Amino acid sequence: MFVKYLCILALMFTVSNAKMFQSISEDKGTFVQKGNTKLYCPNCGMNLPKFYKTNHIHKNHQYCSLHCLAESNNGKKLQDAKVVDTKSLKFIGVKNAYYVVNSTKKGTMSVHSKYAFAKEKDVQEFRKKYGGQIVDFAQAYELAKIDLKKDTSMINTKRQKKVYKVGKKLYLAKCNKVNPEAFESIASLKAGLKSECKISKDKALQAVAVYLWDTQKLHKKMGAIGSIKVPKDAKCPICGMFVHKYPKWAAMIDADKKLYFDGVKDMIKYIFSHKEDIDVKNIYITDYFSTTKIKAKDAYFVFGSNVYGPMGNELIPFSSEISAYAFKKDHFGKKVLTFYDIDQDVLEEIEEL
Amino acid sequence: MINKNFVDFSILLLLKDKKEYLFSFFIFTFIVFLASSILFISDSIKHDLFIALDKQHQIIVKNTKSGRYTPLSEEHIDSILQISGVDNVKGKVDGYYYFAQDRRYFHIVVDESLDEHSMIISSEIKSILAKFKYTTQFNFLTQDGITSLDIKKVIKSNIISNDVILVNEDIARKILNMDEDEYSYLDVLVPNNSEIDFISLKIVDLYPDIKVKTKNDLKSDYEYVFYYKGGIFMILYIVSMISFFILLKNQISSVFGEKKREIAIFRSIGFAIKDIIFLKFIQNSVVALCSYFLGVFLAYIFVFIFGAPLLKNIFLGHDASHIIFTPIVDVKTLFVMFIFTVIPFLASILLPAWKIAVEDMSEVIK
16 A cells, blocks of 8 residues: 555656756756856856756856857867766766767757766666767767757747747836846846846746847847838839738838839839839848848848749748748749849749749 | 508508418518527627637647647747748647536636736636635645635636636646646747648648647638538528428418408409509518518527527537627628528519419409
8 A cells, every 4th residue: 555655656756847858956966156147057048957967067167058068168179178977967077978969868959969978887778768879078079069050040040039029028027127238148147137027937037038138238130020011002113013912022112202012023123124213221022931021132032933922923032041941942942042143134034934 | 552551551451360470470580580599609609719719820739649639848849930931939838627526627728917826717617616615716636736726807608718717827737737848739820821831731741740720720620610501500400491481381372262362352343463462562571571570689689698598508518508609790691591581481472462363353253
């Protein structure tokens, strides 16, 4: 009877503690940083106990992952860093550590996970369970550097699409005004926010910190908001159609008189015939994916895809190169062009398609 | 010859033969009542469902494991966010709590504006809880013990909110025993409508176990359930159609009986054929219009004021005693019903009346 009771208790315990693989409770780990930023990664501000099993220490800074270590040291060679032994949760020198990369357990801030072990026996056991390759620190660090570009772009996409929006909403609703310029790192900003905001969850606090740090201190763009507002009676000067019926395709020249077009192709035709009166800065188009207003000079155009605009074959505009190439791949596009690549030949080619 | 006296005369004649018209009147009213009640109920339910649907994003993503729904993780959100064309992915917590005493499931829905000690319940749930003396608060039995919440507000029960309890997200996770990075479903925002289908395919490509429903899929599902050809609707419409044919039969035979003689007398005292037809037209229009409007009016009161007792259970089962219907009147369908009931009704009396009026009167009087 007692055993049965214990079993139920144990089951309940495991169910309620089914957290992420990396996470441990705060009292089980070692944290070398001092002050109120003790539990935050100095590079990204993330909670260290939550990602403890991928923690690294270098010069009294404790990073949440190999990604952050490589990023904040600009990929310099490091020999004196320390890493958590996934099995015993103690810090060991990286020289003596065995890394398992690419296992099925998800990593921290990276597509390829990297976990370190002190003993060969443990590393074999882990690999047997979750797969991956066993490498030493130098190779794992090299891999982290290679991943850095891709991981950073993934993290940026996530932040642009979600984290900034969440952070901004929370900041405006639950925080007092905070000036990010006064803080030297995102970790100290996060610690500062803890007293200024009525937020208890680490995840929410992280979103606010990332939003403030990236948009106000690093002045990153939040992503365009708002679309081109087309008046009901606006007609395309080239084809004569009403533009407000096709808001997804609207393009605009913001000169003395605002001109609206139902697609980039018609706008380009107009620009070619009135070259001298138009300033490139005043040309706006609608991003295909987000349907927001963007500047034509910063946009990328996919040509020859299987998506048609109101006037047939189109040059389809995107705000980022990544999404333009993704679209080209998905919709059988022929080329990705910038605004300055578009010339008379391109127009003729579109007409011939 | 169309003047006030003529109309007065027709009405007088109608009132003289009250009893004969009464049967038609009741049957007609009943048919219109039944058909428009069904119409009101289905339109109202559809309206509420569509309003709820409009608040969602374009794609809904659910996870399955061996054919059953399982929670999604933060990882799913991260990788779906990376698909170009997706603008935002929101993880939602939502599920059912089993209330063993009454053998009922309560639908737990998250409302961020609530604090950790209060909840909003529907009037249906209020009455269930009141049966067990929970009038100001309710205790949820969870893995970690008892979570008790105060009833902050009671909302009206409609088709969506009937079994709903609104709580804070943390409390919802506690009640439903879900971890912090688990989600019941994901709400995917795709700003460009023409990319929705393509992106749903991409999500399925990423995770073959995932079930993806777009807003349009859900809309057509609802349409299908409340489509007139579907199950219960068909039966109810067949009932009204058969009774309508009985009515028509009664109409036609009424002309051929006693009324035959009446028409002949009118003819012999100098009524023209068009006058007789007009007389019949006035009389039957009065009956048809009165019963049509009375039927619609009664149906409106029955459905939207009394909440359609009996008929409601056919649609929604037995757990629906507190559901109220949002008053929605679709004038277009009512007009179609008008055309398809009133016109055959009038035709069924005017054609035989005309047929008799043109016969040889001496033959008829004999």
